[in-house]
Amino acid sequence: xxxxxxxxxxxxxxxxxxxxxxxxxxxxxxxxxxxxxxxxxxxxxxxxxxxxxxxxxxxxxxxxxxxxxxxxxxxxxxxxxxxxxxxxxxxxxxxxxxxxxxxxxxxxxxxxxxxxxxxxxxxxxxxxxxxxxxxxxxxxxxxxxxxxxxxxxxxxxxxxxxxxxxxxxxxxxxxxxxxxxxxxxxxxxxxxxxxxxxxxxxxxxxxxxxxxxxxxxxxxxxxxxxxxxxxxxxxxxxxxxxxxxxxxxxxxxxxxxxxxxxxxxxxxxxxxxxxxxxxxxxxxxxxxxxxxxxxxxxxxxxxxxxxxxxxxxxxxxxxxxxxxxxxxxxxxxxxxxxxxxxxxxxxxxxxxxxxxxxxxxxxxxxxxxxxxxxxxxxxxxxxxxxxxxxxxx
Numbered sequence: 001x002x003x004x005x006x007x008x009x010x011x012x013x014x015x016x017x018x019x020x021x022x023x024x025x026x027x028x029x030x031x032x033x034x035x036x037x038x039x040x041x042x043x044x045x046x047x048x049x050x051x052x053x054x055x056x057x058x059x060x061x062x063x064x065x066x067x068x069x070x071x072x073x074x075x076x077x078x079x080x081x082x083x084x085x086x087x088x089x090x091x092x093x094x095x096x097x098x099x100x101x102x103x104x105x106x107x108x109x110x111x112x113x114x115x116x117x118x119x120x121x122x123x124x125x126x127x128x129x130x131x132x133x134x135x136x137x138x139x140x141x142x143x144x145x146x147x148x149x150x151x152x153x154x155x156x157x158x159x160x161x162x163x164x165x166x167x168x169x170x171x172x173x174x175x176x177x178x179x180x181x182x183x184x185x186x187x188x189x190x191x192x193x194x195x196x197x198x199x200x201x202x203x204x205x206x207x208x209x210x211x212x213x214x215x216x217x218x219x220x221x222x223x224x225x226x227x228x229x230x231x232x233x234x235x236x237x238x239x240x241x242x243x244x245x246x247x248x249x250x251x252x253x254x255x256x257x258x259x260x261x262x263x264x265x266x267x268x269x270x271x272x273x274x275x276x277x278x279x280x281x282x283x284x285x286x287x288x289x290x291x292x293x294x295x296x297x298x299x300x301x302x303x304x305x306x307x308x309x310x311x312x313x314x315x316x317x318x319x320x321x322x323x324x325x326x327x328x329x330x331x332x333x334x335x336x337x338x339x340x341x342x343x344x345x346x347x348x349x350x351x352x353x354x355x356x357x358x359x360x361x362x363x364x365x366x367x368x369x370x371x372x373x374x375x376x377x378x379x380x381x382x383x384x385x386x387x388x389x390x391x392x393x
Contacts, residue, residue: 057140058116058148061123064108064136072100075109078130079122083113086160088121096122110140116152124156127180127255128165129211129222134182134255166211167224179233183240184222184251186210189297189377195223202236204228221248224255247368292329292359295381296349296366298374305335305346322351325365326358334391345391352386 063075080095082088089096091114099112113119126137148154186195192210199205210223227233233254240252305311311333319331330352334345353359359380367378385391 055116055151056112057142057144058151059113059119060140060143061111061113061119062108062136062138062140063111063130064138065133066102066107066109066135067131067133068104068107070102070107070109070131072102072109074131075102075111076100079111079125082125082128082165083118083122085164086121086124086162088118088124088157088160090117090121090157091115116148120153121156121160124160124162125165125167127182127224128167133184133251163209166209166220179226179230180255181225181227181233181237182222182251182253182255183225185245185248186219186221186223186250187246187248187377188219188221189379190219190245198240199225199236202227202232202239290356290360290363291380291383292353292356293381293383293386294351294353294359294363294366295379296351297347297377297379299349299371299376300333300347302336302346305333311335318349318351322362322366325353325362327354328352328358329354332386332391348391350381350386350391 061079063079066075076095076097076099080097083096094114096113096118097111098114100109102109111122113122123137123139127134128137129135145154183195183199192208195210196205196208199208204227205225206228207226208223209225211220212218213220227236237252237254240250243250300314304314315331315333318333319328322328322331328351330350332345332350332352334343334348334350336346337343351359351362353362363378363380366376369376
């Protein structure tokens with residue numbers, strides 16, 4: 001709430017008439033009558049302003065790890081939006097955030113909520129992705145737990161819809177889930193299975209969530225995971241962070257804090273894990289092993305392949321364009337089944353060239369090109385799988 005100073009010792013709230021006290025629901029305006037002139041010279045702080053000041057420590061939220069481009073408006077808009085999305089607004093309609101202060105030098109903000117309960121619900125947003133990176137959501141240093149307990153709930157509501165904003169219930173939320181790992185910089189063409197295989201180099205996962213676009217279902221390029229054996233958390237972060245995957249570089253760290261260094265006794269495990277990752281990387285990285293077959297994704301949609309005439313046009317266009325790189329021995333574009341059941345390889349285009357040289361030129365020339373507004377991903381495909389009609393890889 002904004003405050004304006006009228007004269008020394010007197011404060012009034014915006015929108016209120018000086019000299020009058022606001023009516024508080026459930027209180028009688030004449031409960032504390034003062035005789036006219038008896039205390040007329042004393043400054044009077046409106047009750048609502050006093051309440052706001054007294055509860056501010058419990059209504060403020062610390063947000064750390066902000067990007068350099070963050071500003072007060074973007075932070076306020078973002079947290080108001082996600083609070084509404086998870087069902088965290090309890091003070092009625094409108095925005096949950098009433099004020100934001102940013103320290104640009106230290107990249108943190110204090111976000112003031114309307115109510116104590118909404119501030120507690122915001123604690124569940126620890127590790128949420130803001131402008132491409134996870135941010136820390138904490139209580140401020142002046143937070144008084146014992147006093148706050150008398151003002152409202154001090155823990156997030158357990159029924160918040162955290163999955164609506166890409167968080168995993170039970171592994172986020174306040175100070176819970178310190179071993180939750182953020183995995184960013186994932187190539188968009190990586191499947192959920194491929195990512196899990198990479199992460200499970202270190203052991204089985206207790207939880208995994210690849211964040212996807214709610215409308216298209218496509219990967220957003222980042223995920224969260226928790227290992228069953230929490231002792232491997234730092235090993236996985238140290239081994240995976242900074243690894244090149246295709247044209248991307250992985251960012252892997254604990255979701256709610258900086259990366260920890262593995263302990264000395266973990267070094268042998270780390271070395272072994274890095275060797276395993278090198279093998280995984282070789283299998284996953286596009287272009288690592290050249291073949292005569294190139295697989296294109298992000299080129300055609302299943303709907304474009306249903307009509308026979310449209311399908312023939314696409315075949316001709318592909319044959320003409322892809323034949324520029326070398327002798328095209330075969331072109332396969334899997335189509336949806338008439339009854340609508342899933343069909344292997346739908347949405348992909350397979351190009352078989354007469355030699356590896358032609359395939360290599362096609363892979364280099366087509367990867368990253370725009371086609372129908374989409375960015376094409378071109379990778380080499382195993383010749384034996386293609387020969388067997390296996391288009392699922």
